Amino acid sequence: MTPAARRTSLVTAALGGFAFVVLAVVLVPWDPVPGGALRPADPASLFTPAQLDRAAEFASRTDWIGYVSLAVRLAAACWLGFSRRGRALFARLPGPWWVAVVLAVAAFEIGLRLLTLPFAVLLRRQLLAYGLSTQSWPAWAVDLVKGEAVDIVGVSLALLVLVACARRWHRAWPAVAGGVAAVLVLLGSFAYPLVVEPLFNSFEPLPDGPLRTEILALAEQEGVDVDEVLVADASRRTTTLNAYVSGIGGSRRVVLYDNLVDDLPQDEALSVVAHELAHARHQDVVVGTLLGAAGTGFAIGLLGLVLGALRRRGGGSPADPTVVPLVPLVLALYAVAAVLSSPVQNTISRQVETRADVDAIRATGDPVAFVELQRQLALRSIADPEPPGWEHFWFGSHPTALTRTALAERMAERLAEDQE
Structure with a gap:
């Protein structure tokens, strides 16, 4: 890497990192809870003791599977990307560079999936044993293939852009x-709900009725244009309950799982919707997208520095004709970076989710329904109410049910004070 290219990488990383920090400081709610830190509920x-035992048993039977799978994936990615033998497996892929890059991505992703x-x-x-899935094995396999195809297309597009830029602008x-x-x-944030989500679910407007009327009234009260x-047909796959907001601008949508609509009392369903409307009102999807864009710039700047250092050792460059062996290297770096950056992403997510909880309780004025909702969500997903601290810090994207219950109790006190 030339000194000019190295400076470009440094500047790109610095600007991306600076933008990420500024956006996080300004846009992320770092103190969303009235009255300060919460002590989780008992x-x-x-x-009940039986419910707690069931959650602990489920965690003991499933947590290790996820961790071992992650370890195997990381180990394989690192061998393919960081070892000469691993990269050599990709060196003979046929076709022009843009075909070979796509083939390399597909081979890498499919190999790790297998x-x-x-x-x-x-x-x-x-x-299946715990009744959390309602999907047949063939349907599950189809969704697995669809998910893998989406990953391959998305990653291939990103790498094609990266290599094309390197081939066109060697220094910049x-x-x-x-x-x-x-x-x-x-x-991607705009297109995801329009292109990807329909691959896995069918969506229908929430039918006319009391729930829809209350939701639209709540949206008007909160100043959210809905x-x-x-309603997504999630019950064909799972018994767990969920709702979410996705998309930006004209693609923004509020989505409820059909089993949430069918199985929850209206006051609890409204608590869910109020939470999602809070995300929409604060433009949390936009905030996450901006943070992701800044983080991507930072990552590409660092990637330029890493590849520059490797090139000095004979490791190649994205601009070289023999670019394909670098594909597993870039993907391995991404796999490692995704795990290392997970605490940052999830810490931000927990703060955003807590603010949405606060707003939901204020909007509905019903902390009791909110607590019962959290209990039902935890029971339906057999969630561990007290996961290990390190695990929740590293992988937990939402506050635990016990923390959310403590928040509802705090908000109940505040609401009572406001009414006096």
């Missing part, structure tokens, strides 16, 4: 690729 106040497939099967067997490619990748992140609330 598990016995929400769950290695971890036994763990996916083991996990699914546990989900990190800056150009970082900018283009940031735009792609924005476009043309339609969609």
